[in-house]
Amino acid sequence: MNAPATITAAQFAGLARDHLQGELEAARARRAPDPILPTGGEVEATLDPALAERILAFISAAEAPSSEDDDDTAAQAAPAGRDGGPIHLPRELAAPLLAALRSAPPPERPTRRSALAASLHRSQAALGCAMMARRALTTNDHALSRGMVDIVAASAGLEVTPQIRPVLERVGLRVLEDVFRVEAVRETGHYGTGPEQDRSLFAVHLRTSPLTGRASDLVAGSGAPDPLPPVTAPPEPEAAPTPPDRPSLAPPAATALGPTESLASLTEAFFEKRNREKIRHQGIAQERTTLRLFFDILGDRRARDYRRQDITRFLDTLRRLPSSYGKSPKDRQLSVEELIARAEAAGAPRLADKTVKRHLSALSVFFKLAVDRGHLTLTERNNIIGEHDFALGDAREARDQWTDEELGRLFSSAVWTGRDPARRSAPGTEITRDARFWIPLLCVFQGTRLEEVADLRRKDVTHDAGVWQLGLTTEHRRLKNHSAKRTIPLHPELIRLGLLEYVAKAAPCPADPLFPDLEPQGADSKRGARITRWFVEYRRDIGVFREGVGAHAFRHNVATRLREQLHDHSDLLRLNYLLGHASGTGEGDVRYDKGREAQAMAALLSRLSYPEIDLVHLHVRKRGDLSLPTHW
Structure with missing residues (x-):
């Protein structure tokens, strides 16, 4: 005996759609016609013969033709009855006629909705089934389609393997939603497809009253109030039992149409x-x-x-x-x-x-x-x-970088070679190792955003697995996005320049800011606003200003140079992590702040070099009494 063939998602979608639509069409064919219920009755009243004679005489006079020279007489007989106009009964005729009508039995009132309302009720139920399938897709709950997979596969003689089952169950949910949306529209009498079909469905259901279910509210475009009191929906006719070899695929009916809030x-x-x-x-x-x-x-x-x-x-x-x-x-x-x-x-x-x-x-x-x-x-x-x-435009043009010549001129300017005590951009002999000295260096060697390093604390500088690291956390500030939260190694050039000695001196306590000379500003109490403005003015003063090329452009230099140094795909993931970019691989991403991966990240970052930047004269050669600790 041949083994059953396996089923693919595409095969299942077509088979499931055909099977479910066939079930629904068969159920519709078996359904008894909706009853057309009365909306009112004729009023019968017995009039007194004398009163009836008087009314007939008055109406006859009103409808009699008049001569042009006897207008006054005609007007008295029938003030407004000619040419199809209303006939106004005098009080002596109207009063007894009304009394006779009040004594007549009231017209029969309907106690069930019309056939149109019953059809729309079924449409709502089908739309509710579609909504259930949609929500099941959102929550990845396959319970609604689990039985469908077995039924369709068994009817086609196909095998569902454990590997393909979850895929087929999700496809089944999509089929359920699509088919019941179509069913909801067809119950309103529309058999078209596409956007027009959806518009016709919602045109009908927009005016549905969920509390009363009144028939007049269900009619598309009807804005008039229903003259009848709320009524109860008629019971659905019982369909013929489903054959045992073809069990129903339909999920239980739902009446909810989803959230109505704006x-x-x-x-x-x-x-x-x-x-x-x-x-x-x-x-x-x-x-x-x-x-x-x-x-x-x-x-x-x-x-x-x-x-x-x-x-x-x-x-x-x-x-x-x-x-x-x-x-x-x-x-x-x-x-x-x-x-x-x-x-x-x-x-x-x-x-x-x-x-x-x-x-x-x-x-x-x-x-x-x-x-x-x-x-x-x-x-x-x-x-x-x-x-x-x-x-x-071209992404490479949009992401401006510093040129080699601009980098050389910037880091050979007064801040890093010697400044005048009265003016930082003027040449002199004084080198002040403060925020304006360190933050551009951190950005160009670490690829960090300016705001990320401006708000650093002493406790953000850590040592683990033989690697000095910067922790960019949300503990005391907000970062750009979730990927910006990361721990990255320190570039060896920053250590040679004496960053650790600076940290020990400027921020002796764990909660101390690394750059106390920057005052917090703005609603977020950030320290980066002041230095951002200063860096623009400084670049103008030293003649290396170019629109769109500031501290953030250092990140593009880091990305470009390190991409040229990547050895494998793991290095690409490390580069994305270093820059705080989402790699797009989801939960499979590796954490780079512990052990061997921290060392691998440090090895990658050490490949970043700038031959055009000469900072050897700033290296800390004599550390005095301060030796580098393994822990703070």
């Missing part, structure tokens, strides 16, 4: 989360600006009601904003349209695509929270946010 309702929760993640104050301020612009331009809706074309319109609108947007408090007083109109009138430069991309990145993080809260799926979020195009 996307803006997640804003405060988002920033609470960002604060817990210790995102920098500047980064949170930029994200607040992004969300304010987003809701100003597109308005507030449910997360799943936004489409990809909405995000495209948002990005295109940002590109029309002036490049100076946000730099003046007055910008907050003007609408987006007014800002764009003013920029167009003045011919002002507009936001660069690099800035627009940063706004999209912030929006992407916000939409990730919407996924976490169940407002949309990860696939929907990626379809809306992902893969938008930006005119960023």
Whole structure:
């Protein structure tokens, strides 16, 4: 007997879709027709013969033709009855007629919803099944599709191996969602496909009343209140039993349509989360600006009601904003349209695509929270946010570096060769080993961001496995992102220059800042703002200033030079870790702050050299009474 063939994900998806759609179509064919229930009855009333005669005489007079010379008489007989107009009964006729009507039995009231309402009820149930499958995908819960895998494989005579089962179960969840979405639309009478199908479905369900389920609320486009009281849904007709060799694949029905809150309702929760993640104050301020612009331009809706074309319109609108947007408090007083109109009138430069991309990145993080809260799926979020195009040019051109000549001129200037006591940029004989001396050296030899080293403490300098290291943590400051939290070895040139001696002298206690001459500033109490401004002024004074090439550009020099020294893929991972970049390999990344890996990282960093920078005259040759400790 031949062994059963194995099944692939593609085979399973097609078989499962056909099987499930066949089950649903068969159930629909077996279902009894929905009853068409009465919406009211005719009123029967017995009138007094004399009253009936009087009413008939009045109506006959109103409908009789009149002559042009007898208008007054006709008007008295029928004030408004000709040409199809209303006939106004005089009080003596109207009062007894109303009394007769009140004595008539009331019309029969319906006690069940109409056939249309029953169909829409089933549509809601199918949509609920799709939502269940979607949420199961989000949480990686395969319980809903586990039985489907066995049923489809058995019916096709295929074998499900343990290796392929988890994949098939996820594919099954996607099939369940897709098929029940189609089923939800078909129950409304629409048999189209594509975006128009989804729009027709939500047009129907947008006005659904979850509390009363009233039929008039379920009709698309109906804004009128239902004149009938709340009614109970009719019981679903019992379908014929499923044959034993084809068990049902349908998950239990659900009536929930997902979160109904608007996307803006997640804003405060988002920033609470960002604060817990210790995102920098500047980064949170930029994200607040992004969300304010987003809701100003597109308005507030449910997360799943936004489409990809909405995000495209948002990005295109940002590109029309002036490049100076946000730099003046007055910008907050003007609408987006007014800002764009003013920029167009003045011919002002507009936001660069690099800035627009940063706004999209912030929006992407916000939409990730919407996924976490169940407002949309990860696939929907990626379809809306992902893969938008930006005119960023060549990445190598965008990442300016210091040239060899600029590096040589910078580190042969007054700060590192001798300065005038009254002016740091003027040549002299004094060398002051403070923050302005050390921080550019740390950036160029370590590849760190300026803010990362400006806020260092004595306890961040450690010794482990024979390696001196810098610990960049979030204990007393915020880092740019999760990958920025790392422990990296000290470059041997910094040790030769006497950094450890400086640390022992400037920061005798573990919590002492390494650079006490930098005063904390701003909402984040950071020490880097002052030296950032000084470094711009200093470069101008010594003639090596170039727009876009500052302390951050040292990171690009480090990355370029070390990439030329990589021996294998492990070195690439170490370089990403050194620079605080996500490697993209997830949980498989290696930790580089312990033992052998720390030594391997130190070996990689020692390959970084700058022949154009001559600092030999600054090496600490005589250490005096201070010897290098193995621990502080």
